[in-house]
Amino acid sequence: MGGSVFHRHGMCADSEIGMRRLLVIFMVMLSCGGSAQTGDRQIVDKINRATSALASMECEFVQTKSVRMLNEKMVSKGKLYYRRADKLRWEYVSPYSYTFIINGAKVYLRNNGRSDVIDVNRNKMFKEIAAIMMNSIVGKSINDVKTFRTEIKDEAQEWLITLTPQTKEMKQMFERILLHFNKQLSVVDKVEMYEKKGDVTVISLTNIKKNQKTDASLFTLD
């Protein structure tokens, strides 16, 4: 493939959907998407100001997937690193090893020893992902009324944001998404994703550290 860095094992469309889902998760963690009522608008502005001030973040996460059909829960654990303006590392450590890294124009994937490198300039979907990331990172509010309808509930310790998909693609993935924005920490510390068939995925962030120095090597595959 000449000078292309596109690995011969490209990502299939279904894994791309998974990537989109991850980006949706991260996008809404950093900002607040969708339309909002006037009162909600002020909250959204507060959230966007807080996230715009975020230079870096690292935390641990616990992901719980509830499979309704089998009455089963699958718990995964991992770590997340973010650095402004275009670097993200999402790494699962248990019970499987899987790493997803965005670093500028490159997306790196590692799955139990198998590695893939994707040049976003040669892959439209990943270019879109990178653009979303960039807009999120520079603090631009994701006011995409076409993608989500937003409702915000002001709780004591948090703002509870309900995102209802409006597009066909998002509707296929989610019935609704709940974001828990921690007022004290000024970050989303919990995301709940509800699928139409009843499955639920909950991601809880813990041990959140903001604006600390992060090693550049975290955003490449060694």
Add this chain to the structure above:
Amino acid sequence: MRVFLLLISIVASLLAVLPARAHDRFFPRQEGEKVRYAVVIEFGRGYISGVGIIASQEEEICGVVFNEFGVSVMSFSYDPRRNRVKILDAAGKLNRWYVRRIIRKDMVHVMNALQMSETTYVNEKRRIRYTFTPLDSQE
């Protein structure tokens, strides 16, 4: 004849007190059992990876596959008596009728392989490779 019947009775009694079949880490054989897998489905230049859970429920086996981020890929049921798989749900391009048909037939082979404690099945004609590795073997 009486001795023969007596021997049969003794053998039957012995079989009745044998311990229950040991847990099979590759395949859920007893009702209520569940097995988790690291799943990789390779085809052409692409692949799907994630987690699979297969459970024994009443008289059939049910399974789901979802990727690392929790996005559902497919769900299916397997009837061991008829050795048939039914694809209950499939995401994206897997949901096309000709793809479902291929996967449905391939998953029968996957179920058979797991029952033989084998983790891999390859559809040579379509060049699709299915790998279901019990997760406890990776932890």
